[in-house]
Amino acid sequence: MKQAAHHLPRYLDDFIGRTRDLQKLGEALQKYRLISVVGFGGVGKTRLAVEFSRQQALNFQDGICFFDAYTSRNTNEFISMIAKSFDITDVKIERISEFLAEYFQHKHTLLMFDNLEHLSDIGVFIRNLLAGCPSLHILVTSRERLKVRGECVFKIHPFNFEAFESDxxxxxxxxxxxxxxxxxxxxxxxxxxxxxxxxxxxxxxxxxxxxxxxxxxxxxxxxxxxxxxxxxxxxxxxxxxxxxxxxxxxxxxxxVIDWSYQLLDAQQQKVFRSLSFFDAKFDLDETLHMLSFLFEQQHIQADPRTLLTSLMEKNLLYHKVGGDGRVLIFYLDVVKVYARTLMTAAEKEELLDLYTRYYFQRIQTNREAPFDVQSEYFILHASNIHQTIRANLPERPWLSAQLVSYIWKYWQASRYFYLGLTYTDALHAAYQRVDPHHRNNEFGLSIVNTLIGAAWISNDNFDFEGSRRYFTQALEVAQQHQNLLGMAAAYQGLAHLCMFWGDLQQADRFTHMAQQIIEQTGNPDQKCWIQSHQGRLLFTKGQYSEAETYFLESLQVFQERSNTWGMAWTQLHLAELYFETQQFDRAETLVQNQLNNTLLSFEEMNTVRLHLLLLATKVHLALGRTQQARDTLQVCLGHFADRTRAIKVNDLMGVQILLLVQEGATEAATQLIHQVMQSKQTVATINSMLDINCCAALIGLQEGSFTEARKMHQLCLDIHQQFGWAISPRRATLYQQLQHQLAVLA
The missing domain is CATH 1.10.8 (Helicase, Ruva Protein; domain 3)
Known part of the structure; x- marks a missing residue:
């Protein structure tokens, strides 16, 4: 048998980088006799392995032999090529390993086998060869590991970008x-x-x-x-x-990618194409759940985990562990684009239909979980859900509308709320374009729910004009489809806006219309919402005893029906009633009970939590507990600091003004009042105007500007008279103190 002279390939260009990889390969070679350099096609496996082998030449006294398996159609053909290079001919294939083992038994040689990914059973040959040759080392390059005992897998990745600044x-x-x-x-x-x-x-x-x-x-x-x-x-x-x-x-x-794709079986190819539908990285557990759904719908008998693992093994899919410990799966962009080019229009349409049904099912199932669990799921998978909504919007807007109607409450509770408004506008426009004969009731119901969700989001962000527009659009669509619950919800929302704008007559009218509809439908939750809303109207008009009765009756039904939202808002309004009627102890007890309620999550009801914290601050101020007021306000500011566009910012500023006035920081309070007055986001509610003008009057007294103080005091009284807004006992006490001090100073 002759000595083979298979020299390493020589390149005409320089080898660049990979210093750390070369070092690690050297360390691995000290411990292992079989090293597989694996990675995505084109990542530089062969070039790295050749450069490393060249550097190790002096360590192998019997030489280095290089064999490229790319042109070999199968394992036997590759083994025969190796044998022929050592003048082993006319030998049965099953005995070639014996002859090679005999040759290398006492030799200190490095064999480099390049491009083995298409030879699925080559591992047995390599294992047997190493078993009989204690001084032999083998270096393999492949797009996937051999999966044999004793194999050291050395995975290389594309170049990293984190080090670049200016050098x-x-x-x-x-x-x-x-x-x-x-x-x-x-x-x-x-x-x-x-x-x-x-x-x-x-x-x-x-x-x-x-x-x-x-x-x-x-x-x-x-x-x-x-x-x-x-x-x-x-x-x-x-x-x-x-x-x-x-x-x-x-x-x-x-x-490069096509070579790997052609080595996949039909099921692997299908998964490879299917997952390329989404733009973002995807969670491993969610991906397995998704594939199980797809296989079930398409009657595919396969194990999702096995198929997904095989694609990661072949380096067509990458994975990384996120900061929260989740395993994220992703494509390199060029691989994703390639996978998408393989899909026919029919396959894309089928996948869109399957993914849409998948998210319908997932969101519906999650409704049984606590809201923080629901919200976490939405936040983790928002990108894919949004992509599904966008994909359906041009041709199947009714499906987008149905999805949006399911998730608007997550938008309301998260940083995505502006995106929710954008989708709502697009869906309403799509609804308007659809032929009236194709606007079925299900489509109409989804549009109504979406518009009402957008209206409340706008209301929470003091976009009252936007809120009015969405409620009005919801009412129009609900009337077209005779959707009574939608009509009642829209009337109730319009009544809410009118009340805070100061148009109590119109608020009464809308409330009455909502009540008439609810009496027809017999919906107990909606009936309670209307009753609670009537309590707020009575409260505004100064009918405190009747308002309290309405609130307590609504609260009882909400509790019986485990309606967390209804309970939270009704108890907030009841606490506000106690505060304005100077029952500070009762107000404080109710607020603290609500804040300590574990069912009342910040994520689900951030607006009601905000109002509870602000009311707690006002109670502290009313009782002269300035430090506690400051601490409570700081808690509020701390929690909502990164949500300044997602909550009622001016409510926060209003309470800050009250605190500054009580502390005597008139200059800072004046600046804040000026900021609110000059802002395009100025709050146009009656309560806000009364609070700000009253604070301005108090500042006038403290600074000796009595004319300005009288002017602001009179303006408060005029607002009450103009809008029919009752002067509560708390405000009456405050106004009397103002009048007394002005009279004394006069």
Whole structure:
């Protein structure tokens, strides 16, 4: 048997980067005799393994032999090629391992086997060969591991970008681009301006070495700006880089990925295509749940975990552990684009239908869980849910409307609330475009629920005009479909707005209309909401005993029906009644009980929690407990600090003004009043106008501006008279104190 002289491939360009990987491979070689360098196609496995082998040449006295399995159609063909190189011929395939083991038994040799991913049973041959040759080492490159005992798996990734600031010398991806660009264009210079463009190009190429080399070759005939625009338009897969001297599967990124795709079985290919539907990373557990649903609907007998794991093993899917401990699955962008090009229009439509039904089912199922669990699910998967809504919007807006109607409360409780309003506008516009004969009742109901949700979101953010518009649109759609509950909810919302705008007559009218409808439907929850709302109207008019009765009766029914929202809001209004009638102890007890209620989550009802905290602050102020008031307000500000656009900001400012006035910080209070008055978000509610003007009168007294104090005091009285807003006992006491001090000073 002759000594084989299979030298390592020689390249005409420099090896760039991978310093840390080379070091780790060296450490691995000290411990293991079989090392598999694995990773995505084009990530640089072969080049790294060849460079490493070259550096290790002096450590293998009997040489290094390189064998490329790419052209071998199967394992036996590859084994025969190896045997032939050692002059082993006319030997049965099952005995070749014995001859090779005999040859390498006492030799200190490194065998490098390149591109083994398509030889699924090669592991047995390698294991047997190593078992009989104690000094033999084997280095393998493949897109997936061999899965044999004793194998050290060394996975390499695309180049990392985190090190780049202003010095590109720390960025291996940019170094590679610069090196290859200079080879085709010696005049290419990586100026500071060019560095920014190259950094963006390498980011779009996701640090994949082969992609960088292919694209850098275009510097021969294209500017960096043109190349960047080319990549931003997602045209990498369509590029034909025939000038690159590579084998067929590496002529383009499309060829690279296609080689891996063709090695998948039919079920793996289906999962590979199906998951490319979504833009964002996806949670491992959710993905398994989703695939189980898809397989069940399509009558596929397969294990989702096995298929998903196989795609990760083949490095077509990547995974990472997030900061919260969740395992996230994702594609490289170029792989995702490739997968999407494989889907027919019919398959895309089928997937959209399946994913839509999947999220219907998931959201409906989650309704049985506590709201914080529901909200967490929505936040984690909001991107995919939103994508499903957007995808249905052009052709199937009724499905988008149904999804939106299910999730508007999560928008209301999260940072996504403005997105909810955007979708609501788009859905209402789509509804208007649909032929009236195709506006079925289910579509209409979803639109009504969505519009009412948007109206309350707008109300919570003091966009009263937007709130009125949404309630009015909801009423129109509900009337078209004779949706009585929708009509009642819209009338109730309009009554709420009218009351706080000061139009009590119109508020009475809308409340009466809502009540008439609810009496027809017999819906107990809606009936209680109307009754609670009537209590607020009576409270505003100064009929405190009757209002309390309405609140208590509504509260009892809400408790019997375990309606958490109804209980929370009704108890808040009852506490406000006690506060305004100077029953401070009762108000404080009710507020504290609510704040200590574990069922009242911040996420679900952040607005009612806000009002409870603000009312607690006012109670402290009324009882002269300034420090407690400041502490409570700070808790409120601390929790809602990152939600300044998602809550009633001016309510916070109003209580801050009250606190500053009581502390005697008149200058700061004046500045805050001026800020509220000048702001485009000025609150137009009666309560806010009364509070601000009263504070201005108190500041006038403290600063000796008696004329201004009288003016502000009189303005408060005029507002009560103009809008029919009763002067509560608490306000009456405050006004009397103002009048007394003004009379004394006069």
């Amino acid at each position: 590109f010398s720390c960025n291996e991806a940019m170094q590679l681009f610069d090196s290859r660009a200079r080879m085709v264009n010696p005049d290419f210079t990586l100026t500071p301006e060019h560095q920014g463009w190259v950094f963006q190009i390498c980011q779009l190429l996701e640090g994949i070495p082969l992609s960088i080399e292919l694209v850098a070759s275009q510097v021969y005939s294209h500017s960096l700006q043109h190349i960047l625009k080319f990549l931003q338009d997602n045209l990498l897969l369509s590029a034909d880089h025939v000038s690159i001297d590579l084998d067929d599967r590496q002529r383009s990124m499309k060829s």
